[in-house]
Amino acid sequence: MKSFTKSAVQLGVAGLMGVTACSALASENKISDGVVRIGVLTDVNGPFMDNVGRGSIVATELAVEDFGGKVLGVPIEIVTADHQNKADVGSARVREWFDEGKVDVVSELGNSAVALAAMKLAQEKNRLALVTGAGAVRISNEDCSPNSLHWVYDTYxxxxxxxxxxxxxxxxxxxxxxxxxxxxxxxxxxxxxxxxxxxxxxxxxxxxxxxxxxxxxxxxxxxxxxxxxxxxxxxxxxxxxxxxxxxxxxxxxxxxxxxxxxxxxxxxxxxxxxxxxxxxxxxxxxxDLDDESRAFAKRFQERTDRMPTALQAGQYSGVLNYLKAVEKSKSDNVTDVVETIKTMPIQDAFAKNGKVRADGKMVHDxxxxxxxxxxxxxxxxxxxxxxxxxxxxxxxxxxxxxxxxxxx
Structure with missing residues (x-):
């Protein structure tokens, strides 16, 4: 688990007071468990690892850092796993994250079978599936869900x-x-x-x-x-x-x-x-599209020694805008977040002239x-x-x- 909060060792009496204050703030802002947890389920060692994989995890870290490591005063945590391009492996991990890890949003999902399985679980558990790595049209068409967003591209x-x-x-x-x-x-x-x-x-x-x-x-x-x-x-x-x-x-x-x-x-x-x-x-x-994309790519390259793919840049965008929607809605409840994100213009290092439609598809140039x-x-x-x-x-x-x- 990757966390952008202080470790427990650093917490003295003042730290415990801070935790109490943080919990109160989370309650006021409707943040479950006092933490916003993001799961990145990706292909770490398989045939698509260069297009997603470690680069998508780095992109997530950059989005969280750009947001300041906290949202509404509570910490943001990232957990990661390899789905091995197998729907059953991906489903098992997502279920574990939702049931035991208290993960709020599972993201990337760079395999359509894995993505569709994760979407079903997200709807069942009332969490969010943020699909940035899979391209099946059905994700935001016949299999669309109020608990899922489709961010980067599709075969259409x-x-x-x-x-x-x-x-x-x-x-x-x-x-x-x-x-x-x-x-x-x-x-x-x-x-x-x-x-x-x-x-x-x-x-x-x-x-x-x-x-x-x-x-x-x-x-x-x-x-x-x-x-x-x-x-x-x-x-x-x-x-x-x-x-x-x-x-x-x-x-x-x-x-x-x-x-x-x-x-x-x-x-x-x-x-x-x-x-x-x-x-x-x-x-x-x-x-190399514009100043914003170049600035993001430079930071990404410093950590990976390569330029970001569209899917990795899309993961950055999806996570960043998810956090913006949590902040704007003052809640990590999936219904509140999705309703909010559908009202927001999406304009960042990845997306130009973007918007999220009723079907959960984020359309952009x-x-x-x-x-x-x-x-x-x-x-x-x-x-x-x-x-x-x-x-x-x-x-x-x-x-x-x-x-x-x-x-x-």
Whole structure:
């Protein structure tokens, strides 16, 4: 457990008086147990640890420090655990946190199955699930809950922002290289919908067994197609390996645009600019966007020796605004906090023009980015060119199409 309070050893008579005063203040402000506890459930050692993991824990620490380590005069504590990308492991830990650890909000949840399981428990126990790391649309759609918030991105926004502007620029014909499991299928199907809405067409797709190592045959099929754009509907190491092999086979040398349906700055860093150059994809954050994002990224880098991913910056934003809502509502009761946060403008190092809708989705500006060529980069981590900014109202699914029971 990480705490930003004084240790018990430091408490003398004056300290005990302070505890009494703190308890009284907590009672006055409706803070349960005299402490606000934040649980960070993340992938510490698995395939997504670079995109979330320790970096998301650091982002949480930075948010708590920026808030002063206390809210309404009571201490803020952070507890952390590894969900191992298993819903049963994640559920067991969340249940333990809620029942025994008196955790008020469980956050990050960078796996959709883990997130959905945590959301059910949060509703059962009347706590909050702050989902910053998972992207399933159903989190804030058919499975929405009054006890959950969905903060960073979803497959809808990634597919829409990552295809339609490119179609409108002239890449009308598309071919997909897709991981053959539910997540890959979702990225491909959403992409197909938005490509056709923008006036383009899907020529075909190759689905490979996930995880994979040899993408050569699928890349050759994509090259042989008449496509203007080749989309990679996969993620992590598979994405990096597919891009590397595509480069070796000369993919893109004939003018075909390579597009990733889900890519992060750590994927670009792992590939290097020589292999990742000219890739296009949707992003929800870039460290070099403005002064505020640069200041946050500098502090993050000092502790991690790397720049934050969108998911890590989103975790910072989600925790910071949760604490603001606790302060504003003078309560850590989940109903009070959620009602309050839905009235607040969300504007910080991560979110630009953000707001939390009735379905719990935090909508904000999204970006279509292109990876720079090595000669264009001015220094370490200078990787992206912002091609287009898409407002949250345009990037995320409209409430008029929502299946969320909270939407009147």
């Amino acid at each position: 926004s990634l597919a829409k922002v990552g295809t339609q502007p490119i179609v409108k620029e002239g890449a009308k014909k598309w071919y997909y290289l897709t991981a053959d499991y539910a997540f890959g299928h979702s990225l491909e199907n959403d992409g197909k919908t938005f490509i056709e809405q923008a006036g383009g067409e899907m020529l075909g797709s190759s689905r490979y067994p996930f995880p994979g190592n040899d993408f050569s045959s699928y890349i050759l099929l994509a090259q042989a197609s008449d496509a203007d754009a080749v989309a990679f509907a996969t993620a992590g190491l598979d994405l990096q390996n597919a891009i590397k092999q595509g480069k070796e086979f000369g993919l893109g040398e004939d003018g075909k645009q390579s597009v990733a349906m889900l890519m992060s700055i750590m994927d670009v860093h792992g590939l290097g600019l020589s292999d990742a150059a000219n890739m296009m994809f949707a992003e929800s954050f870039y460290w 999204m970006y279509l980015v292109r990876v720079k060529q090595p000669a264009q980069s001015k220094g370490p981590w200078d990787y992206y060119e912002i091609v287009e900014t898409v407002s949250g109202d345009q990037a995320f699914h409209p409430l008029s199409e929502s299946k969320c029971s909270l939407v009147k």
